[in-house]
Each structure stands twice: as structure tokens, then as C-alpha cells.
Amino acid sequence: MKAYYIPGFLLIGFLFGGLRDLPEMEAFIKDDIPFLTAFYKERHQSPEISLKEEKTAGILADQLRAAGFEVTENFGGYGIVGILKNGKGPTILYRTDMDALPMVEKTGLPYASQQTTQYEGKEVGAMHSCGHDMHMTTWLGTARVMAKMKNRWKGTLMLIGQPAEEIGAGAKMMLEAGLYDKFGPPDYGIGLHCSPTIPSGKVGFGKGFTMANTESIDIKVFGQGAHGATPHMAIDPVVIASMMVMELQTIVSRSLNPTDAAVVTVGAINGGTRHNVIPSEVTLKLTVRTYTDEVQATVHKRIEEIAKGVAMAAGLPEDKLPEVIFPKDFTPANYNHPHLVDRLVKSATSVIGKDNVVEAAPMMVGEDFSRYGKTKHQVPTVLYWLGTVPQERIQSGNLPGLHSPYYFPEVANTIKTGVKVTSQSLIDLFNQKM
Ligand SMILES: [Zn+2]
Ligand SMILES: [Zn+2]
The missing domain is CATH 3.30.70.360 (Alpha-Beta Plaits)
Incomplete structure (x- = not known):
């Protein structure tokens, strides 16, 4: 919907609409935090590296089924597709990745990973040092909110559990397996990535090219x-x-x-x-x-x-x-659709406040989420940053980056923020709220 002129009653409708969803959602998320925290720690302690995400995918599939989704497994490697049909409306894709990295964790956390894995013929450590465990947790938390609040939206929610992001292969595998042919091209695609520099409780958005x-x-x-x-x-x-x-x-x-x-x-x-x-x-x-x-x-x-x-x-x-x-293939640049960014910023602002929604500078890192918007269907997509860093660590100035053996997100507050922002964004997109 393109609206250059917004009548006053629609604006009031949006404001009340935005606020109206909040208490019910807030209460549900608050009650769900203990479950999601335990789920996060389990994922953190059971990392599986790229192309070995079998158990992780199985657990996600079971959880989605329990929440009422129709789930297809082993779709492009260990990829999973969860569909929640809820009447006539847009189809929205929301993706999490599932893989960890072959490295030894050095955080010293009580729930640190002790796992090892085979990598290039050697036994090495395995760690979720890119925050994909947090991505899976906020994704599941959002799935549970969306299933619980079905009376607040109409459309089809398409949840993707993607393998092999770290080797830039998983999105391609799922798209080539016929993701958009079998389940239909979505109207929008969204995803999030943990930020090692934005404080927990905040989210960051960049417009246009954000990754290379x-x-x-x-x-x-x-x-x-x-x-x-x-x-x-x-x-x-x-x-x-x-x-x-x-x-x-x-x-x-x-x-x-x-x-x-x-x-x-x-x-x-x-x-x-x-x-x-x-x-x-x-x-x-x-x-x-x-x-x-x-x-x-x-x-x-x-x-x-x-x-x-x-x-x-x-x-x-x-x-x-x-x-x-030159490589036969490479991870294409991520392009955040400007109009969709505007809409998500509005939704995020309505649930966590203006001060907690920050502008994020583009980076030269790569992320294969970009591929969901690069097919012939030209799906508008946005990958936003989820702040993860505890306030005290920001002050210390010691900020381990992603893929550092010392990186870890603050747990409960990050989950709460990710679930709230994503759920409200989905509800608003389904309701075509501007
Ligand atoms: Zn990574
Ligand atoms: Zn990552």
C-alpha cells in the first residue's frame, strides 16, 4: 500500500493499534522468558557447525510443530520451513540460521560449550560465536507469540531455519531446492543478526546496502x-x-x-x-x-x-x-529495502521507544540472507541488528566481535527485545499498517 497522505483517523488507528497489541504481547513474552532462556542455553551448549545442523534442525522443527506450524524438514540440507496459515493476507518470510563455528569457546560462562566436532579431519571445539543460537531463540519466541496472537493478524507466516550460513551456502541450498516454488514467493522477508557493539535492549537499522x-x-x-x-x-x-x-x-x-x-x-x-x-x-x-x-x-x-x-x-x-x-559463486551484498526499513523502524519504535532504535552504519561483512531478496521475485528484505551487549561491557570498552571466542550476548534482555520487535513488525506488516 502506497500512501502519501495519511488521514488523521488512520494515524490514530496506528497509534492505538501499535499500543493495543503491547500489553498482551508483553505479558506473553514475559511469561515465556524462562522457557526461552533455557532453550537458548541448550542451543549454546549444543553447537553444530555448517552442514551438520541435524539435531538442531530436528529440535526447531519439533518446537514449531508444537506451536501449530506445518513443518517441512530436510529442505536444502537440514533446512526447515514452518508455515502458519492464518487467513487471507500477505506471506512473510522470517529466517534464522542454525550453524555454529569450529572453534573453542573461551567465555568462561557456566553454560559455555564443551562440544567438539570434526573439522577438516581434526577434532576441534564448536561454538556459537556468531549468535546464531540467539537468532534461533528469538525466532522461536516470535513463532510462539505469532501463534498465540493469531486473532491479531491475517496472512501466512513462513519461518525458515537455514543451515550453513557461515560457509555462505545455506540460503542458496534452500532457494535452489525450490523454496519459492513450493511455498510461494513471500511479500516480504525479514531476519536479524546479533550485534557485538549495540547494547542489549536496542536494535539497529541500515538502509540500502548494509553488507558486502x-x-x-x-x-x-x-x-x-x-x-x-x-x-x-x-x-x-x-x-x-x-x-x-x-x-x-x-x-x-x-x-x-x-x-x-x-x-x-x-x-x-x-x-x-x-x-x-x-x-x-x-x-x-x-x-x-x-x-x-x-x-x-x-x-x-x-x-x-x-x-x-x-x-x-x-x-x-x-x-x-x-x-x-575468480570464485564460481559468492555471497551477494545485502540490500535493505528502504521502504520496508521505514516500516520496521516504526514498529520497533512503538514497542521499545525511539531511543532504543538506532541507525547502524553499513559494514563490509557478508551474510547470505541477501539471497532471499535477490531472486527474480525481487522480494523486499531487511536484515536488522539486534543489540546484545550488556551495559557494563559497553562501558569497559572491551567488546569482542562476532566469531571471537569471547563473544556472548546478554541473554534475557536480548531475547525479550528481539521477540518484541520482530513480533510487532510482523503483526504490523500483516495488517498493512503504515
Ligand atoms: Zn558468522
Ligand atoms: Zn552470523
Whole structure:
């Protein structure tokens, strides 16, 4: 609904509508916090890494069924789809991810994870250090509110439990399994992510591009190996690769419009075995982050030109020029639909107050939630930030980031805020309130 002119009675209707839902919802959430807190701690203590989320998915599916949802399991890996049909109205997708990371938890919490898992042939720790346990908890809490408050909205709620977010694969797996064909494309899609810098009790919104195209690019640099003491008999790929690393820094600083954002980071440089051997090959591993297709294309072009140009200048023949390997696939940039952000900000403000709804700056991290809005259906989507940090930790200035072995959210207040904001947003979207 596009309304440029809002009659007074509608506005009053919205204000009362917004407030009207609150006491009932507030009471239900308050009663549900002990259950959800226990659920959160269980999830935190039972992390399963990407593509191994079998038990987690089973538990979520059981919980959704108990709340009255129709649940499809093993949809794109261990993906689950929970549908709650409640009359004629829009279809809204709300996604949680389910996977943890292969790392040892160091929070020292009484409910810290003691789990281990097999990763790349080794036994390693497992931890929910990206807050996906909190995402699952607020998702389930919202599912329970929406089922309880069915008389307040009409439409179809589509809850997604997504596997393998950390490897950027899960959203693609579920969409390719036919998510929108089987269940219909939704009218809106929403999701949230824990923020390691926004205080618990608050939420953050960014408009437009908020997260980046995330690509891993390899450059194989060739040379001519020789004894370390006879450099004149070699074409040294270590030196060539070093020059490339420096030259790549000019892409962002010299080739792009200064108002366009991009990152070119060389995270690994591997080559050689001994002090006195000039190797014949060096590999560079890059992460490249951009927002738009145009900037991405320019960065790709410059990487290729620099790689070739530096190698040619070193005297390498045509058949020994470097190989730039672009990924077949990458996590696309997340775009928060501006109009939908406005609507969610209104809903959030109505339940937690203006001071607790903050503007969040865009970041160059990646999140495959973006894919739900990138199909031909052009579903408007928003991924918002859920504040998680206890006030005292904000004051201390010691703020471990996501994927840190020390990261953890404040539990009860974060759950309450996430469930309240998401439930009210869904109810307002279902009721087409502006
Ligand atoms: Zn993560
Ligand atoms: Zn995450």
C-alpha cells in the first residue's frame, strides 16, 4: 500500500493499534522468558557447525510443530520451513540460521560449550560465536507469540531455519531446492543478526546496502625457480607476488571513485620451502568486498591487469603469466529495502521507544540472507541488528566481535527485545499498517 497522505483517523488507528497489541504481547513474552532462556542455553551448549545442523534442525522443527506450524524438514540440507496459515493476507518470510563455528569457546560462562566436532579431519571445539543460537531463540519466541496472537493478524507466516550460513551456502541450498516454488514467493522477508557493539535492549537499522559482496579470489603467480644464491638465473615469483600485493592497494585508493566502498585484502601469501631456494610458484589469497556490480567489475578488471602487468614487467613469457581464479559463486551484498526499513523502524519504535532504535552504519561483512531478496521475485528484505551487549561491557570498552571466542550476548534482555520487535513488525506488516 502506497500512501502519501495519511488521514488523521488512520494515524490514530496506528497509534492505538501499535499500543493495543503491547500489553498482551508483553505479558506473553514475559511469561515465556524462562522457557526461552533455557532453550537458548541448550542451543549454546549444543553447537553444530555448517552442514551438520541435524539435531538442531530436528529440535526447531519439533518446537514449531508444537506451536501449530506445518513443518517441512530436510529442505536444502537440514533446512526447515514452518508455515502458519492464518487467513487471507500477505506471506512473510522470517529466517534464522542454525550453524555454529569450529572453534573453542573461551567465555568462561557456566553454560559455555564443551562440544567438539570434526573439522577438516581434526577434532576441534564448536561454538556459537556468531549468535546464531540467539537468532534461533528469538525466532522461536516470535513463532510462539505469532501463534498465540493469531486473532491479531491475517496472512501466512513462513519461518525458515537455514543451515550453513557461515560457509555462505545455506540460503542458496534452500532457494535452489525450490523454496519459492513450493511455498510461494513471500511479500516480504525479514531476519536479524546479533550485534557485538549495540547494547542489549536496542536494535539497529541500515538502509540500502548494509553488507558486502564477499568473494575469495586466488592468484597463482609463476616464476622460474633457481638457487637462492643465483637470482640472475631465476625469475623470482616471491618478488613478483610482493609487488602485486603493493600494487593491489592502489585499486581502492586510485581506481575507484572515492565515494564507492570496496576492500581488497591479501590474507595469505604462500610459496617456497627453504631459505636458499627461489621457488617457481607463489599463491595469493584475496578477499574482495564491494556493494555494487559496477564496482565489483572494476575491481576484478584491475586485479587481472595488475597481476598480468607486474608479471610481464618481470620478464615472464606469455605462458607463465599469472592465473587469477575468480570464485564460481559468492555471497551477494545485502540490500535493505528502504521502504520496508521505514516500516520496521516504526514498529520497533512503538514497542521499545525511539531511543532504543538506532541507525547502524553499513559494514563490509557478508551474510547470505541477501539471497532471499535477490531472486527474480525481487522480494523486499531487511536484515536488522539486534543489540546484545550488556551495559557494563559497553562501558569497559572491551567488546569482542562476532566469531571471537569471547563473544556472548546478554541473554534475557536480548531475547525479550528481539521477540518484541520482530513480533510487532510482523503483526504490523500483516495488517498493512503504515
Ligand atoms: Zn558468522
Ligand atoms: Zn552470523
